[in-house]
Amino acid sequence: MIDLQIIPFAIISIIMIGSSIMVVKSKEVVHSAFHCVIAMMSAAGFYVLLSAQFVAVVQILVYVGAIGVMILFAVMLTTRNQEVE
């Protein structure tokens, strides 16, 4: 019988790989920033699976709460794609 932990691990891995690919592939820079945030949060999920709760919470606090907001703050100052007009 396989270890049941493989299921959340697989789900989080798929989310993380998918969002990491979307960071590079998506056309709009805001979407890249949000996919980056999702990838960072799934890293926190891995830490929880490794029963390292403190590292997981600090990952959310530092990477999502601080660096994610910094990236968004930088994106805020760029111009939006005008091709939709």
Next chain:
Amino acid sequence: MAIIEIYDLIMHYLVIIFATNDFAPWIRGVLGGLVIGAVFGGALVMVYLERKFLGDMQSRIGPNRVGGRFGVLQLIADAIKLFTKEDIIPAKADKWLFIGAPIVALTSGFLMVAVIPFDLLVIKGNEYAVAVSRMDISILYLEAVSGLAIFATFMAGWGSSSKYAVLAAFRNVAKMIGYEIPLGITVISVAVMAHSLDIVEIVEAQSSIWFIIAQPLGFVVFFIALLADVGRIPFDQTEAEEELVAGWATEYSGMRWGLAFFAEYLHAVVGSFIVTLIFLGGWNGLPIVGNLYIPGIFWVIAKTIMVMMLFIWIRAALPRYRIDQVIDIGWKVLIPLALLNLVWSTIIGLLWA
């Protein structure tokens, strides 16, 4: 005191179930559902109290038609109205960000609820915290999860493709960067004084003296930063009605707007719980009641309602700051004061231990 005896009996059986099925998932689920329902109800109570008391303070009547003289059913009428309204997504909106924003806002609120303890029961020498989940680092977790609410505002603001919403989102991010820091530093100074990052132990450390007395400066800084964090009136530049229509929620309609609005009140309720737990002694009662036994959950809820009333009072009493004044206060006043409080609490905490 028959009610209190019944409460004790219920709690006793709850603890027996807990103890026999240690961490049984369905018990956690039931307790989680109860707590979510309670906080939902708390947010509704806050909306009602706010409308009624604001009415009183501004010499108006407030809701007085639906459900008798005091308008108790007004919220239900509003909810029905919101549910039946048309759900509009603007043609130029960024659809996924627009849809995701209220969901992220509510998720962040409910994740915060998960670690809030309501009482600590000691039965046969074992301690049981009445909380959905008891973590060793719950105060740090609260800090981390409350930070996610910024993304909701940003998603809504950017996704709406409206100049008012974008301006509100910009203001919110700029404000949050400044105010998360004093909030974090004051929380850390509380943790230094209590020698723990666990909220249950922080409350237990206040059994002799509440932290509002041990570090009054920290309380003031934390309360102001919290007001900014939940976007209540002296700091509600993100939805300043006179300047930005309805801020980041301008383009929302129907139940989506309802969820965004509700998430805001949820954050305010959770914020009042945090103030109660880390500064106002949580379930440690006042000595004035003497030998009369009052359950801890009663103290927590009574103090939380007091803090909510303080929020409403401040909203009625104070005007709104300009955005540059807000940023100035955050960086030039609150952060130095928070650092000063950290030094104070480190010295006092070391002497006190």
